Amino acid sequence: MSEYAVLGKRVPRVDALEKVTGAAQYGGDVHLPGMLHGKFVRSKHPHAKILNIDTSEAEKLPGVRAIITQDDVESGRRVFASDKVLYLGEPIAAVAATDPDIAEEAADLIQIDYEVLPAVQDVMEAIQPDAPRLHSDDTKDGPARRAISTVLRKLERDNSQDHSAEIAELNAQLETIEGEVYYNISAETHSASGDVEQGFAESDLVVEDTYVIPRVHQTYMEPHVSVADVESTGKVTVWASTQGPFAIRSGIAGTLGIPLNQINVIPTTMGGGFGGRFGVVLTHVPAVLLSQKTGRPVKIQMTREEEFTDGRPAPGCVIKLKTGVKNDGTILAREGLAFWDSGSISGASIGSTIRLRGVYKFPHLKVDAYGVYTNKSGTAAYRAPGTPQVAFAGESQLDEIARKLNLDPVEFRLKNMRVTGDPVPAGPKEPKVGYKETLQAVADAVDWKNRTKGPNQGWGVAIGDWTNGCGPGGMFVSIHEDGSARIFHGSIDITGTDTALAQIVAEILTLPYEDVTISRGDTDSAPYATGSGGSVVTFTMGNTAKLAAEDTQRRLLELASERLNTEVESLELKDGRVSTIVGDPPKSIGFGELAAYSLSTTGGPIVGKGSFARKPSTPALAAQIAKVEIDPETGRIKVLKMASSQDVGFAINPMAVEGQIEGGTVQGYAWATMEEMQYDKKGNVNPGFVDYRVPTSADLPTVESVIVEVEAPDGPFGAKGVGEPPITPTLATMANAVTDAVGIRITELPMKPEKVVAALHGNGK
Amino acid sequence: MKKHPVSLTVNTDTYDLLIEPRKTLLATLRDTIGLTGTKEGCSTGDCGACTVIVDGKAVTSCMMLGVSANGKEITTVEGLASRDQLHPIQQAFIDKGGYQCGFCTPGFIVASKAYLDENPNATEAEIRHALGNNICRCTGYTKIIEAVMSAAEAMRNA
Ligand code: FES
Numbered sequence: 012m013s014e015y016a017v018l019g020k021r022v023p024r025v026d027a028l029e030k031v032t033g034a035a036q037y038g039g040d041v042h043l044p045g046m047l048h049g050k051f052v053r054s055k056h057p058h059a060k061i062l063n064i065d066t067s068e069a070e071k072l073p074g075v076r077a078i079i080t081q082d083d084v085e086s087g088r089r090v091f092a093s094d095k096v097l098y099l100g101e102p103i104a105a106v107a108a109t110d111p112d113i114a115e116e117a118a119d120l121i122q123i124d125y126e127v128l129p130a131v132q133d134v135m136e137a138i139q140p141d142a143p144r145l146h147s148d149d150t151k152d153g154p155a156r157r158a159i160s161t162v163l164r165k166l167e168r169d170n171s172q173d174h175s176a177e178i179a180e181l182n183a184q185l186e187t188i189e190g191e192v193y194y195n196i197s198a199e200t201h202s203a204s205g206d207v208e209q210g211f212a213e214s215d216l217v218v219e220d221t222y223v224i225p226r227v228h229q230t231y232m233e234p235h236v237s238v239a240d241v242e243s244t245g246k247v248t249v250w251a252s253t254q255g256p257f258a259i260r261s262g263i264a265g266t267l268g269i270p271l272n273q274i275n276v277i278p279t280t281m282g283g284g285f286g287g288r289f290g291v292v293l294t295h296v297p298a299v300l301l302s303q304k305t306g307r308p309v310k311i312q313m314t315r316e317e318e319f320t321d322g323r324p325a326p327g328c329v330i331k332l333k334t335g336v337k338n339d340g341t342i343l344a345r346e347g348l349a350f351w352d353s354g355s356i357s358g359a360s361i362g363s364t365i366r367l368r369g370v371y372k373f374p375h376l377k378v379d380a381y382g383v384y385t386n387k388s389g390t391a392a393y394r395a396p397g398t399p400q401v402a403f404a405g406e407s408q409l410d411e412i413a414r415k416l417n418l419d420p421v422e423f424r425l426k427n428m429r430v431t432g433d434p435v436p437a438g439p440k441e442p443k444v445g446y447k448e449t450l451q452a453v454a455d456a457v458d459w460k461n462r463t464k465g466p467n468q469g470w471g472v473a474i475g476d477w478t479n480g481c482g483p484g485g486m487f488v489s490i491h492e493d494g495s496a497r498i499f500h501g502s503i504d505i506t507g508t509d510t511a512l513a514q515i516v517a518e519i520l521t522l523p524y525e526d527v528t529i530s531r532g533d534t535d536s537a538p539y540a541t542g543s544g545g546s547v548v549t550f551t552m553g554n555t556a557k558l559a560a561e562d563t564q565r566r567l568l569e570l571a572s573e574r575l576n577t578e579v580e581s582l583e584l585k586d587g588r589v590s591t592i593v594g595d596p597p598k599s600i601g602f603g604e605l606a607a608y609s610l611s612t613t614g615g616p617i618v619g620k621g622s623f624a625r626k627p628s629t630p631a632l633a634a635q636i637a638k639v640e641i642d643p644e645t646g647r648i649k650v651l652k653m654a655s656s657q658d659v660g661f662a663i664n665p666m667a668v669e670g671q672i673e674g675g676t677v678q679g680y681a682w683a684t685m686e687e688m689q690y691d692k693k694g695n696v697n698p699g700f701v702d703y704r705v706p707t708s709a710d711l712p713t714v715e716s717v718i719v720e721v722e723a724p725d726g727p728f729g730a731k732g733v734g735e736p737p738i739t740p741t742l743a744t745m746a747n748a749v750t751d752a753v754g755i756r757i758t759e760l761p762m763k764p765e766k767v768v769a770a771l772h773g774n775g776k
Numbered sequence: 777m778k779k780h781p782v783s784l785t786v787n788t789d790t791y792d793l794l795i796e797p798r799k800t801l802l803a804t805l806r807d808t809i810g811l812t813g814t815k816e817g818c819s820t821g822d823c824g825a826c827t828v829i830v831d832g833k834a835v836t837s838c839m840m841l842g843v844s845a846n847g848k849e850i851t852t853v854e855g856l857a858s859r860d861q862l863h864p865i866q867q868a869f870i871d872k873g874g875y876q877c878g879f880c881t882p883g884f885i886v887a888s889k890a891y892l893d894e895n896p897n898a899t900e901a902e903i904r905h906a907l908g909n910n911i912c913r914c915t916g917y918t919k920i921i922e923a924v925m926s927a928a929e930a931m932r933n934a
């Protein structure tokens with residue numbers, strides 16, 4: 012796309028200097044005069060009644076300024092456990108002291124008496140009738156009972172005729188499936204289209220399996236941190252390292268009952284989030300409470316260990332999946348039942364279970380999903396929340412089918428893939444998509460047809476789909492008297508989105524990239540911006556930037572037309588000036604001159620405004636192919652090649668796009684092969700990097716990224732959100748490669764060396 | 777808690793400090809001296825975000841006590857660039873897109889400097905191995921390794 016001057020170019024990021032010199036200010040770098048430090052008292056049991064909290068010894072420690080518990084939360088919203096703790100590490104109290112070490116000493120001195128209760132950590136145990144229960148009102152019918160109860164309820168409501176015989180019959184049926192009542196259920200979702208039973212009956216081959224995906228932590232490198240300062244007027248200022256300052260503002264307001272306009276959230280540079288940095292209860296709310304109580308600024312910084320025990324990681328899940336196909340590889344039906352481990356709080360990305368349908372065209376689909384309470388911390392989003400898990404199940408099963416039918420796994424997928432306009436099972440029609448192009452691109456990149464392999468080597472392919480979110484955003488673009496432009500907005504840049512916004516504005520205003528600067532306001536000053544999650548920023552703020560730049564352009568043309576005495580229609584922006592399109596003699600005027608002139612006009616300074624709410628997003632596909640080699644002695648999986656393609660619509664900055672593809676692919680690789688938060692009866696047992704291994708540069712070769720551009724009709728210059736898709740296929744890509752290498756199908760992640768060895772000896776999953 | 781006198785040099789400036797024996801070098805640099813470029817990612821020696829150079833060797837400063845740094849010469853990320861020029865490694869991280877959130881970046885840049893000073897002809901495999909104690913969660917390492925390789929070349933040609 013060489014028609015652009017700045018877009019599509021590998022320009023350096025706008026924040027380059029501060030990031031490489033250590034000047035960037037992250038949450039933990041905020042230091043205010045008189046600042047206190049907060050630490051938590053955390054539960055020592057995964058499930059227990061709290062009998063007594065004794066703070067008397069801690070209060071005597073010199074340097075301690077305040078101790079708070081749930082009693083200090085006037086709104087009554089749960090910030091601390093007060094009656095019972097639901098997981099190991101749940102906060103019960105917080106201390107503010109003049110030094111972090113003193114605060115920690117004080118926290119250790121607080122005495123909690125417990126009555127220990129039995130705990131449950133496993134989803135499949137938690138749904139049983141004899142499981143310990145976390146909350147009340149938590150039973151739900153399983154799919155078969157649900158089908159009957161739905162009819163039953165309808166009949167019971169219908170007074171027009173007597174259904175007593177049918178009702179008795181259905182009730183009798185219900186009794187035969189009494190075991191299908193689930194306990195500890197936090198949420199449920201169900202979708203269907205066609206008739207799966209008919210689909211399976213018409214199939215030549217039906218494959219069924221259960222997939223187990225572990226809970227993993229986002230592991231952003233900067234642990235949660237906040238600094239809160241509550242003035243005597245009640246004004247609350249919070250320095251927050253967060254993906255969504257406006258979400259934090261409303262979150263604090265909602266949790267503590269503080270008026271929105273009394274809260275200012277100042278976003279700091281953020282050390283990664285991946286979906287895990289939207290919440291307020293971990294540090295922001297406790298810091299505000301401690302500052303309210305002490306009248307001093309308070310900093311709370313979580314340790315890495317606290318991140319593992321009290322963070323909000325990605326949910327693990329158990330997926331039972333069944334797929335029916337014809338001998339020629341035509342997919343007919345798929346049925347999935349998923350149990351998502353939501354920990355002690357409702358939630359857990361269960362809505363993504365529908366993505367079990369993949370990007371394939373087939374008539375019969377049924378998906379049932381349940382969120383299940385367990386004695387663990389709650390969960391949150393992690394890069395395409397829920398999708399890597401379901402893609403692991405769906406794409407592993409397709410691979411198995413391709414093996415059984417002796418079909419090429421790429422051809423098999425291409426044959427069944429939806430194209431633009433195709434019906435989506437249990438969904439609307441497919442908009443403009445590039446699924447086939449994306450899979451083909453990665454296959455071409457590795458020369459799939461001519462692939463070769465040695466002993467214990469194998470190739471795996473898988474895909475994952477995701478649609479970027481969209482949300483409201485506002486932005487201003489000003490032109491200064493030196494002719495440069497400045498963007499002012501409130502959205503958070505993690506991955507280089509500020510750079511993309513500057514590129515968009517530079518392109519429209521015909522300025523050199525260097526002449527566009529960008530600054531971020533806090534929630535008091537900046538217009539609203541949707542949070543940086545769901546791959547929304549480039550799509551949403553990119554559209555906003557386009558509107559703001561076009562508005563600026565209008566004003567520049569208007570002013571130039573006055574100055575040059577020429578109709579607006581015969582003027583254009585060119586190289587940072589407004590010039591006559593044709594004209595003899597040619598006339599032109601610089602932006603700087605127009606900016607200076609504007610100051611004396613009735614219209615005032617040049618400020619372009621962009622305000623954007625919503626446009627339809629288009630689905631994106633990520634496709635990956637890995638070549639691995641297994642050491643049968645140690646079970647170690649060595650990646651020999653990893654190619655990762657993605658339809659990004661249009662790559663505004665290819666360097667940043669590659670960075671997303673590479674980073675997401677490696678996170679997926681880690682989930683597949685090494686990461687797993689482990690729990691025993693007492694709670695999380697691997698809260699640190701020694702036992703929770705994440706990959707380093709020594710683990711992997713270079714990820715080869717393949718950019719595919721199938722324009723998104725409503726994206727800025729055709730761009731789609733880029734951040735999330737690349738993690739979605741990798742779990743299955745790796746599993747499929749292992750199967751191709753050594754013939755074992757691992758359905759329970761992660762594929763740690765010992766599991767691979769066990770599976771090779773015929774006793775693994 | 778009783779404080780101990782400590783004298784150390786950080787990026788050519790000498791500091792005479794009184795610090796508690798339990799404070800780490802990382803806390804001393806960040807909280808006492810106010811150089812916050814060095815980051816804390818784990819405080820257990822496992823992520824490399826806090827890497828500084830002590831007497832020519834890369835050290836995870838969360839694992840070293842401030843009092844043990846007495847008499848030592850320390851280089852942090854703030855000490856790499858001269859007034860008008862970035863260190864070639866810093867420049868390469870910009871040119872190659874070797875960072876995203878940037879939280880791991882000071883640690884990677886400092887660790888790379890210590891390593892390339894020692895082994896200017898390092899191969900890709902050696903660099904991947906040498907940086908094996910530094911965690912980056914964003915980049916997938918591809919562009920970090922590219923950056924360090926190209927910086928090594930720039931340094932050799934300088
Ligand atoms: S903070 Fe020192 S190694 Fe992680």
Ligand code: FES
Nearest residue numbers: 876878912913914
């Ligand atoms: S750039 Fe974010 S951790 Fe490395």
